Amino acid sequence: MARQTGVIQISGTVGGVVFAKDGTVRQKQGSNKSQFNSSASMQRVRENASEFATAAKAGKLLRDALRRVVAQASDRLMVSRLAQKMKQVLNLDEDSDRGGRQILAENLTMLLGFDFNAGSALSSTYYGRYDAALDRAAGNHTVSLGEMNPARDIAAPQGATHYRVTGAVSTVNFETGAFNSVDASTAEVPLSNALRPAEVLNLVLPVGSADDALVVAVGIDFYQSVNGKLYPLNSNAYNALSVVAVG
Template identity: 80%
Template sequence: MARQTGVIQISGTVGGVVFAKDGTVRQKQGSNKSQFNSSASMQRVRENASEFATAASSGKLVRDALRRVVALASDRLMVSRLAQKMKQILNLDEDSDRGGRQVLPENLPTLVGFDFNAGSALSSTYFGRVEPTLDRATGTHAVNLGELNPSRDVAAPQGATHYRINAAVASVNFETGTYNSVEVSTAELPLDNAVRPAESLSLPLVAPADESLVVAVGVDFFQQMNGKFYPLNSNAYNALSVVAVG
Protein backbone atom coordinates (compact mmCIF):
# COMPACT_ATOMS: atom_id res chain seq x y z
CA MET A 1 0.00 0.00 0.00
CA ALA A 2 1.28 3.44 -0.91
CA ARG A 3 2.03 5.94 1.85
CA GLN A 4 1.95 9.71 1.59
CA THR A 5 5.31 11.24 2.55
CA GLY A 6 4.95 14.82 1.37
CA VAL A 7 4.03 17.87 3.39
CA ILE A 8 0.67 18.36 1.68
CA GLN A 9 -2.08 17.09 3.93
CA ILE A 10 -4.95 15.49 2.00
CA SER A 11 -7.87 13.61 3.47
CA GLY A 12 -10.72 12.05 1.53
CA THR A 13 -11.20 10.80 -2.01
CA VAL A 14 -9.66 12.51 -5.04
CA GLY A 15 -10.12 11.06 -8.51
CA GLY A 16 -10.81 7.57 -7.27
CA VAL A 17 -7.87 7.63 -4.86
CA VAL A 18 -8.51 7.56 -1.09
CA PHE A 19 -6.18 9.58 1.15
CA ALA A 20 -6.55 8.29 4.71
CA LYS A 21 -5.83 10.34 7.83
CA ASP A 22 -2.94 8.02 8.75
CA GLY A 23 -1.14 8.94 5.52
CA THR A 24 -1.93 5.79 3.56
CA VAL A 25 -3.20 5.99 0.00
CA ARG A 26 -5.34 3.40 -1.76
CA GLN A 27 -7.60 3.13 -4.76
CA LYS A 28 -11.31 3.40 -4.07
CA GLN A 29 -13.10 0.12 -4.57
CA GLY A 30 -16.14 0.29 -6.78
CA SER A 31 -19.40 -1.40 -5.84
CA ASN A 32 -20.23 -4.63 -7.61
CA LYS A 33 -23.97 -4.47 -8.10
CA SER A 34 -24.13 -7.63 -10.17
CA GLN A 35 -22.32 -9.59 -7.46
CA PHE A 36 -24.77 -8.28 -4.84
CA ASN A 37 -27.71 -9.32 -7.00
CA SER A 38 -26.46 -12.81 -7.88
CA SER A 39 -23.87 -14.03 -5.40
CA ALA A 40 -25.03 -16.87 -3.16
CA SER A 41 -22.93 -15.47 -0.32
CA MET A 42 -25.00 -12.27 -0.44
CA GLN A 43 -28.37 -14.04 -0.18
CA ARG A 44 -28.95 -13.18 3.48
CA VAL A 45 -27.89 -9.58 2.84
CA ARG A 46 -30.35 -9.30 -0.06
CA GLU A 47 -33.15 -10.71 2.08
CA ASN A 48 -32.43 -8.31 4.93
CA ALA A 49 -32.17 -5.35 2.58
CA SER A 50 -35.49 -6.25 0.97
CA GLU A 51 -37.31 -6.46 4.28
CA PHE A 52 -35.79 -3.27 5.68
CA ALA A 53 -36.95 -1.52 2.51
CA THR A 54 -40.45 -2.93 3.01
CA ALA A 55 -40.45 -1.82 6.66
CA ALA A 56 -39.29 1.67 5.70
CA SER A 57 -41.92 2.07 2.97
CA SER A 58 -44.66 0.74 5.27
CA GLY A 59 -43.64 3.21 7.96
CA LYS A 60 -43.70 6.04 5.44
CA LEU A 61 -47.19 4.99 4.38
CA VAL A 62 -48.42 5.22 7.98
CA ARG A 63 -46.74 8.61 8.41
CA ASP A 64 -48.25 9.94 5.20
CA ALA A 65 -51.71 8.67 6.12
CA LEU A 66 -51.55 10.44 9.50
CA ARG A 67 -49.36 13.34 8.41
CA ARG A 68 -51.63 16.15 9.67
CA VAL A 69 -51.52 14.92 13.26
CA VAL A 70 -47.98 13.54 13.05
CA ALA A 71 -46.79 17.04 12.13
CA LEU A 72 -47.98 18.23 15.54
CA ALA A 73 -46.12 15.66 17.62
CA SER A 74 -43.00 13.77 16.56
CA ASP A 75 -39.36 13.50 17.57
CA ARG A 76 -36.29 13.54 15.34
CA LEU A 77 -35.88 9.75 15.49
CA MET A 78 -39.53 8.97 14.82
CA VAL A 79 -38.94 7.81 11.24
CA SER A 80 -36.36 5.18 12.23
CA ARG A 81 -38.35 4.10 15.30
CA LEU A 82 -41.45 3.57 13.20
CA ALA A 83 -39.46 1.60 10.62
CA GLN A 84 -38.18 -0.64 13.44
CA LYS A 85 -41.74 -1.18 14.64
CA MET A 86 -42.85 -2.10 11.12
CA LYS A 87 -39.92 -4.54 10.91
CA GLN A 88 -41.23 -6.23 14.05
CA ILE A 89 -44.59 -6.58 12.33
CA LEU A 90 -42.91 -8.04 9.23
CA ASN A 91 -41.22 -10.64 11.42
CA LEU A 92 -44.66 -11.92 12.47
CA ASP A 93 -45.44 -13.03 8.90
CA GLU A 94 -45.05 -16.82 9.15
CA ASP A 95 -46.36 -17.61 5.67
CA SER A 96 -43.94 -15.75 3.39
CA ASP A 97 -40.33 -16.63 2.68
CA ARG A 98 -37.57 -14.63 4.30
CA GLY A 99 -36.95 -11.53 2.24
CA GLY A 100 -40.57 -11.39 1.11
CA ARG A 101 -42.45 -11.00 4.38
CA GLN A 102 -45.17 -8.37 4.40
CA VAL A 103 -47.26 -6.25 6.78
CA LEU A 104 -50.35 -8.40 7.33
CA PRO A 105 -53.55 -6.95 8.84
CA GLU A 106 -53.69 -9.63 11.53
CA ASN A 107 -50.25 -8.58 12.79
CA LEU A 108 -50.87 -4.83 12.78
CA PRO A 109 -52.11 -4.67 16.44
CA THR A 110 -48.41 -4.63 17.35
CA LEU A 111 -48.50 -0.98 16.25
CA VAL A 112 -50.91 -0.03 19.06
CA GLY A 113 -49.12 2.02 21.70
CA PHE A 114 -46.53 3.46 19.33
CA ASP A 115 -45.72 7.04 20.38
CA PHE A 116 -44.70 9.37 17.58
CA ASN A 117 -42.98 11.58 20.14
CA ALA A 118 -40.82 9.40 22.36
CA GLY A 119 -40.18 12.31 24.70
CA SER A 120 -43.88 12.83 25.43
CA ALA A 121 -45.94 9.66 25.50
CA LEU A 122 -49.71 10.04 25.40
CA SER A 123 -50.03 7.79 28.46
CA SER A 124 -47.91 10.19 30.53
CA THR A 125 -49.39 13.41 29.12
CA TYR A 126 -53.14 12.82 29.04
CA PHE A 127 -54.66 10.82 31.90
CA GLY A 128 -58.27 10.97 30.79
CA ARG A 129 -60.11 7.94 29.42
CA VAL A 130 -59.58 7.36 25.68
CA GLU A 131 -61.78 4.67 24.10
CA PRO A 132 -61.69 4.28 20.31
CA THR A 133 -64.53 2.45 18.55
CA LEU A 134 -64.41 1.14 14.99
CA ASP A 135 -67.45 0.22 12.91
CA ARG A 136 -66.50 -1.00 9.44
CA ALA A 137 -70.09 -1.81 8.52
CA THR A 138 -71.22 1.82 8.71
CA GLY A 139 -67.87 3.59 8.42
CA THR A 140 -68.66 5.42 11.64
CA HIS A 141 -65.67 5.47 13.94
CA ALA A 142 -65.15 7.51 17.09
CA VAL A 143 -62.81 8.35 19.93
CA ASN A 144 -64.67 8.60 23.23
CA LEU A 145 -63.10 10.86 25.85
CA GLY A 146 -64.02 10.44 29.48
CA GLU A 147 -64.75 13.12 32.04
CA LEU A 148 -61.61 14.74 33.46
CA ASN A 149 -60.19 17.65 35.42
CA PRO A 150 -57.63 19.36 33.10
CA SER A 151 -55.51 20.81 35.89
CA ARG A 152 -55.09 17.33 37.35
CA ASP A 153 -55.37 15.00 34.35
CA VAL A 154 -53.32 16.82 31.70
CA ALA A 155 -49.55 17.12 32.15
CA ALA A 156 -49.11 20.53 30.53
CA PRO A 157 -45.76 22.25 29.97
CA GLN A 158 -44.92 25.55 31.62
CA GLY A 159 -46.52 28.49 29.84
CA ALA A 160 -49.45 26.55 28.39
CA THR A 161 -52.92 27.88 29.13
CA HIS A 162 -54.94 25.59 26.85
CA TYR A 163 -54.79 22.15 25.29
CA ARG A 164 -56.42 20.42 22.33
CA ILE A 165 -57.18 16.79 21.60
CA ASN A 166 -56.50 15.57 18.05
CA ALA A 167 -57.79 12.32 16.61
CA ALA A 168 -57.35 10.69 13.22
CA VAL A 169 -58.32 7.47 11.48
CA ALA A 170 -56.62 6.23 8.33
CA SER A 171 -57.46 3.34 6.05
CA VAL A 172 -54.21 1.95 4.67
CA ASN A 173 -53.55 -0.60 1.93
CA PHE A 174 -50.02 -1.89 2.44
CA GLU A 175 -50.08 -3.82 -0.85
CA THR A 176 -50.97 -0.91 -3.11
CA GLY A 177 -49.45 1.85 -0.99
CA THR A 178 -52.68 3.88 -0.90
CA TYR A 179 -54.60 5.45 1.98
CA ASN A 180 -57.46 7.71 3.03
CA SER A 181 -57.78 9.56 6.30
CA VAL A 182 -60.00 11.79 8.42
CA GLU A 183 -58.91 14.06 11.27
CA VAL A 184 -60.86 15.92 13.95
CA SER A 185 -59.86 18.13 16.88
CA THR A 186 -61.54 19.65 19.90
CA ALA A 187 -61.52 23.38 20.45
CA GLU A 188 -58.68 24.88 22.50
CA LEU A 189 -59.68 23.87 26.02
CA PRO A 190 -58.62 25.72 29.21
CA LEU A 191 -56.17 24.07 31.57
CA ASP A 192 -58.25 24.97 34.60
CA ASN A 193 -59.83 23.16 37.52
CA ALA A 194 -63.28 22.88 35.97
CA VAL A 195 -64.34 19.30 35.29
CA ARG A 196 -64.80 18.68 31.57
CA PRO A 197 -67.66 16.33 30.67
CA ALA A 198 -67.22 13.22 28.53
CA GLU A 199 -67.43 13.73 24.79
CA SER A 200 -67.10 11.77 21.56
CA LEU A 201 -65.03 12.73 18.51
CA SER A 202 -66.61 11.34 15.34
CA LEU A 203 -64.35 10.00 12.57
CA PRO A 204 -66.47 8.97 9.56
CA LEU A 205 -64.48 6.94 7.04
CA VAL A 206 -65.68 4.11 4.81
CA ALA A 207 -62.87 1.64 4.20
CA PRO A 208 -62.67 -1.37 1.86
CA ALA A 209 -62.35 -4.76 3.50
CA ASP A 210 -58.74 -5.16 2.33
CA GLU A 211 -57.56 -1.95 3.99
CA SER A 212 -56.33 -1.67 7.58
CA LEU A 213 -57.66 1.00 9.92
CA VAL A 214 -55.22 2.92 12.12
CA VAL A 215 -56.46 5.33 14.81
CA ALA A 216 -54.18 7.88 16.47
CA VAL A 217 -54.95 10.29 19.31
CA GLY A 218 -52.80 13.16 20.51
CA VAL A 219 -52.71 16.33 22.55
CA ASP A 220 -51.00 19.65 21.82
CA PHE A 221 -50.69 22.85 23.84
CA PHE A 222 -51.34 26.58 23.39
CA GLN A 223 -50.82 29.87 25.14
CA GLN A 224 -53.67 32.36 25.02
CA MET A 225 -52.73 36.00 24.64
CA ASN A 226 -55.01 38.92 23.77
CA GLY A 227 -57.78 36.55 22.80
CA LYS A 228 -55.62 34.52 20.40
CA PHE A 229 -54.20 31.01 20.77
CA TYR A 230 -50.55 30.53 19.99
CA PRO A 231 -48.97 27.06 19.71
CA LEU A 232 -45.99 26.68 21.99
CA ASN A 233 -42.71 27.26 20.16
CA SER A 234 -41.59 23.69 20.71
CA ASN A 235 -43.76 20.62 20.11
CA ALA A 236 -41.51 18.60 22.41
CA TYR A 237 -44.40 18.28 24.89
CA ASN A 238 -47.05 17.33 22.32
CA ALA A 239 -48.11 13.70 22.29
CA LEU A 240 -49.52 11.35 19.66
CA SER A 241 -50.06 7.62 19.93
CA VAL A 242 -51.65 4.83 17.92
CA VAL A 243 -54.61 3.75 20.05
CA ALA A 244 -56.36 1.20 17.82
CA VAL A 245 -56.11 -0.76 14.57
CA GLY A 246 -58.74 -2.77 12.79
Protein backbone atom coordinates in the same frame (compact mmCIF):
# COMPACT_ATOMS: atom_id res chain seq x y z
CA MET B 1 0.92 2.02 -3.65
CA ALA B 2 2.54 4.10 -6.37
CA ARG B 3 3.38 7.73 -5.66
CA GLN B 4 3.81 10.52 -8.18
CA THR B 5 7.25 12.14 -7.91
CA GLY B 6 7.40 14.26 -11.06
CA VAL B 7 6.27 17.79 -11.69
CA ILE B 8 3.13 16.88 -13.68
CA GLN B 9 0.06 17.64 -11.59
CA ILE B 10 -2.81 15.20 -12.17
CA SER B 11 -6.00 14.97 -10.13
CA GLY B 12 -8.96 12.70 -10.73
CA THR B 13 -9.52 9.42 -12.58
CA VAL B 14 -7.77 8.56 -15.82
CA GLY B 15 -8.26 5.17 -17.49
CA GLY B 16 -9.39 3.46 -14.27
CA VAL B 17 -6.50 4.95 -12.29
CA VAL B 18 -7.24 7.46 -9.51
CA PHE B 19 -4.75 10.31 -8.98
CA ALA B 20 -5.27 11.77 -5.50
CA LYS B 21 -4.43 15.35 -4.53
CA ASP B 22 -1.75 14.11 -2.11
CA GLY B 23 0.16 12.50 -4.98
CA THR B 24 -0.86 8.90 -4.38
CA VAL B 25 -2.10 6.75 -7.24
CA ARG B 26 -4.44 3.78 -6.97
CA GLN B 27 -6.65 1.65 -9.18
CA LYS B 28 -10.35 2.47 -9.14
CA GLN B 29 -12.32 -0.15 -7.30
CA GLY B 30 -15.06 -1.98 -9.14
CA SER B 31 -18.69 -2.05 -8.02
CA ASN B 32 -19.80 -4.77 -5.63
CA LYS B 33 -23.42 -4.55 -6.85
CA SER B 34 -23.09 -7.63 -9.05
CA GLN B 35 -21.62 -9.63 -6.18
CA PHE B 36 -24.36 -8.46 -3.83
CA ASN B 37 -27.08 -9.52 -6.26
CA SER B 38 -25.70 -12.94 -7.13
CA SER B 39 -23.33 -14.24 -4.45
CA ALA B 40 -24.68 -17.10 -2.35
CA SER B 41 -22.78 -15.77 0.64
CA MET B 42 -24.81 -12.54 0.44
CA GLN B 43 -28.20 -14.30 0.51
CA ARG B 44 -28.99 -13.43 4.14
CA VAL B 45 -27.84 -9.85 3.58
CA ARG B 46 -30.15 -9.53 0.58
CA GLU B 47 -33.06 -10.94 2.59
CA ASN B 48 -32.46 -8.52 5.47
CA ALA B 49 -32.07 -5.57 3.12
CA SER B 50 -35.33 -6.45 1.37
CA GLU B 51 -37.29 -6.67 4.60
CA PHE B 52 -35.83 -3.50 6.08
CA ALA B 53 -36.81 -1.73 2.85
CA THR B 54 -40.35 -3.11 3.17
CA ALA B 55 -40.57 -1.95 6.80
CA ALA B 56 -39.25 1.52 5.96
CA LYS B 57 -41.73 1.85 3.10
CA ALA B 58 -44.60 0.81 5.37
CA GLY B 59 -43.53 3.33 8.00
CA LYS B 60 -43.46 6.12 5.42
CA LEU B 61 -46.90 5.10 4.19
CA LEU B 62 -48.36 5.35 7.69
CA ARG B 63 -46.62 8.69 8.29
CA ASP B 64 -48.06 10.02 5.05
CA ALA B 65 -51.52 8.77 5.96
CA LEU B 66 -51.41 10.51 9.36
CA ARG B 67 -49.36 13.49 8.18
CA ARG B 68 -51.73 16.17 9.48
CA VAL B 69 -51.54 14.95 13.07
CA VAL B 70 -47.99 13.56 13.02
CA ALA B 71 -46.75 17.03 12.05
CA GLN B 72 -48.02 18.30 15.41
CA ALA B 73 -46.29 15.68 17.58
CA SER B 74 -43.14 13.84 16.53
CA ASP B 75 -39.51 13.60 17.59
CA ARG B 76 -36.39 13.61 15.40
CA LEU B 77 -35.96 9.81 15.67
CA MET B 78 -39.59 8.99 14.94
CA VAL B 79 -38.91 7.82 11.37
CA SER B 80 -36.37 5.20 12.44
CA ARG B 81 -38.42 4.16 15.49
CA LEU B 82 -41.50 3.60 13.33
CA ALA B 83 -39.47 1.63 10.78
CA GLN B 84 -38.21 -0.61 13.61
CA LYS B 85 -41.76 -1.12 14.81
CA MET B 86 -42.88 -2.00 11.29
CA LYS B 87 -40.06 -4.54 11.10
CA GLN B 88 -41.55 -6.19 14.20
CA VAL B 89 -44.94 -6.26 12.47
CA LEU B 90 -43.33 -7.78 9.38
CA ASN B 91 -41.66 -10.48 11.49
CA LEU B 92 -45.13 -11.76 12.46
CA ASP B 93 -45.84 -12.87 8.88
CA GLU B 94 -45.62 -16.65 9.23
CA ASP B 95 -46.71 -17.52 5.69
CA SER B 96 -44.06 -15.83 3.55
CA ASP B 97 -40.43 -16.81 3.07
CA ARG B 98 -37.64 -14.86 4.75
CA GLY B 99 -36.87 -11.84 2.63
CA GLY B 100 -40.42 -11.67 1.29
CA ARG B 101 -42.47 -11.19 4.45
CA GLN B 102 -45.10 -8.46 4.31
CA ILE B 103 -47.03 -6.07 6.54
CA LEU B 104 -50.35 -7.80 7.23
CA ALA B 105 -53.33 -5.92 8.66
CA GLU B 106 -53.99 -8.62 11.26
CA ASN B 107 -50.52 -8.09 12.74
CA LEU B 108 -50.79 -4.34 13.20
CA THR B 109 -51.71 -4.73 16.88
CA MET B 110 -47.94 -4.46 17.36
CA LEU B 111 -48.40 -0.73 16.68
CA LEU B 112 -50.72 -0.18 19.65
CA GLY B 113 -49.20 2.29 22.07
CA PHE B 114 -46.63 3.59 19.58
CA ASP B 115 -45.83 7.22 20.49
CA PHE B 116 -44.85 9.47 17.60
CA ASN B 117 -43.19 11.80 20.10
CA ALA B 118 -40.99 9.71 22.41
CA GLY B 119 -40.35 12.74 24.59
CA SER B 120 -44.06 13.13 25.39
CA ALA B 121 -45.96 9.85 25.63
CA LEU B 122 -49.75 10.08 25.56
CA SER B 123 -50.02 7.67 28.51
CA SER B 124 -47.99 9.99 30.73
CA THR B 125 -49.56 13.23 29.45
CA TYR B 126 -53.30 12.61 29.17
CA TYR B 127 -54.96 10.69 32.02
CA GLY B 128 -58.54 11.16 30.90
CA ARG B 129 -60.51 8.20 29.60
CA TYR B 130 -60.75 7.67 25.86
CA ASP B 131 -62.17 4.84 23.78
CA ALA B 132 -61.93 4.26 20.04
CA ALA B 133 -64.67 2.36 18.21
CA LEU B 134 -64.28 1.21 14.60
CA ASP B 135 -67.15 0.39 12.23
CA ARG B 136 -65.70 -1.00 9.00
CA ALA B 137 -69.10 -1.74 7.48
CA ALA B 138 -70.57 1.75 7.84
CA GLY B 139 -67.35 3.75 7.90
CA ASN B 140 -68.45 5.59 11.04
CA HIS B 141 -65.69 5.61 13.63
CA THR B 142 -65.56 7.42 16.96
CA VAL B 143 -63.17 8.50 19.68
CA SER B 144 -65.09 8.96 22.93
CA LEU B 145 -63.54 11.23 25.56
CA GLY B 146 -64.73 10.77 29.12
CA GLU B 147 -65.62 13.49 31.63
CA MET B 148 -62.46 14.96 33.14
CA ASN B 149 -60.82 17.73 35.15
CA PRO B 150 -58.07 19.26 32.97
CA ALA B 151 -56.01 20.53 35.90
CA ARG B 152 -55.98 17.05 37.45
CA ASP B 153 -56.05 14.74 34.44
CA ILE B 154 -53.51 16.42 32.13
CA ALA B 155 -49.77 16.67 32.79
CA ALA B 156 -49.39 19.99 31.03
CA PRO B 157 -45.97 21.56 30.44
CA GLN B 158 -45.03 24.80 32.13
CA GLY B 159 -46.45 27.81 30.33
CA ALA B 160 -49.41 25.99 28.77
CA THR B 161 -52.81 27.59 29.28
CA HIS B 162 -54.96 25.53 26.89
CA TYR B 163 -55.08 22.09 25.32
CA ARG B 164 -56.81 20.35 22.44
CA VAL B 165 -57.45 16.63 21.91
CA THR B 166 -57.43 15.25 18.38
CA GLY B 167 -58.53 11.91 17.00
CA ALA B 168 -57.54 10.65 13.55
CA VAL B 169 -58.31 7.52 11.58
CA SER B 170 -56.60 6.30 8.42
CA THR B 171 -57.25 3.51 5.97
CA VAL B 172 -53.95 2.13 4.69
CA ASN B 173 -53.34 -0.54 2.09
CA PHE B 174 -49.76 -1.71 2.54
CA GLU B 175 -49.88 -3.70 -0.69
CA THR B 176 -51.06 -0.99 -3.09
CA GLY B 177 -49.81 2.04 -1.15
CA ALA B 178 -53.24 3.68 -1.11
CA PHE B 179 -54.39 5.58 1.97
CA ASN B 180 -56.99 8.04 3.19
CA SER B 181 -57.58 9.78 6.50
CA VAL B 182 -59.79 12.13 8.49
CA ASP B 183 -59.35 13.82 11.84
CA ALA B 184 -61.44 15.77 14.32
CA SER B 185 -60.56 17.84 17.37
CA THR B 186 -62.09 19.35 20.46
CA ALA B 187 -62.04 23.09 20.93
CA GLU B 188 -59.02 24.63 22.64
CA VAL B 189 -59.93 24.11 26.29
CA PRO B 190 -58.50 26.03 29.30
CA LEU B 191 -56.32 24.03 31.69
CA SER B 192 -58.52 24.81 34.66
CA ASN B 193 -60.31 22.94 37.44
CA ALA B 194 -63.61 23.29 35.61
CA LEU B 195 -65.08 19.87 34.89
CA ARG B 196 -64.93 19.03 31.19
CA PRO B 197 -68.01 17.05 30.00
CA ALA B 198 -67.71 13.90 27.95
CA GLU B 199 -67.35 14.42 24.20
CA VAL B 200 -67.37 12.24 21.09
CA LEU B 201 -65.16 12.88 18.05
CA ASN B 202 -66.87 11.51 14.95
CA LEU B 203 -64.59 10.22 12.20
CA VAL B 204 -66.38 9.26 8.99
CA LEU B 205 -64.13 7.29 6.65
CA PRO B 206 -65.40 4.44 4.46
CA VAL B 207 -63.13 1.42 4.03
CA GLY B 208 -62.40 0.91 0.36
CA SER B 209 -61.12 -2.67 0.43
CA ALA B 210 -61.11 -5.69 2.69
CA ASP B 211 -57.31 -5.47 2.58
CA ASP B 212 -57.30 -1.92 3.97
CA ALA B 213 -56.06 -1.56 7.53
CA LEU B 214 -57.61 0.96 9.92
CA VAL B 215 -55.29 2.87 12.24
CA VAL B 216 -56.57 5.29 14.90
CA ALA B 217 -54.36 7.82 16.66
CA VAL B 218 -55.21 10.14 19.55
CA GLY B 219 -53.14 13.16 20.47
CA ILE B 220 -53.04 16.23 22.65
CA ASP B 221 -51.67 19.65 21.68
CA PHE B 222 -50.76 22.47 24.06
CA TYR B 223 -51.16 26.21 23.62
CA GLN B 224 -50.32 29.41 25.43
CA SER B 225 -52.69 32.36 25.48
CA VAL B 226 -51.06 35.76 24.95
CA ASN B 227 -53.28 38.83 24.68
CA GLY B 228 -56.26 36.67 23.83
CA LYS B 229 -54.49 34.75 21.05
CA LEU B 230 -53.43 31.09 21.27
CA TYR B 231 -49.93 30.06 20.22
CA PRO B 232 -48.58 26.49 19.90
CA LEU B 233 -46.29 25.82 22.85
CA ASN B 234 -42.54 25.44 22.28
CA SER B 235 -42.63 24.21 18.67
CA ASN B 236 -44.91 21.29 19.58
CA ALA B 237 -42.17 19.57 21.63
CA TYR B 238 -44.65 18.67 24.41
CA ASN B 239 -47.47 17.45 22.20
CA ALA B 240 -48.33 13.75 22.30
CA LEU B 241 -49.74 11.38 19.69
CA SER B 242 -50.22 7.63 20.03
CA VAL B 243 -51.74 4.75 18.06
CA VAL B 244 -54.74 3.63 20.14
CA ALA B 245 -56.64 1.22 17.89
CA VAL B 246 -56.21 -0.81 14.71
CA GLY B 247 -58.68 -2.87 12.75
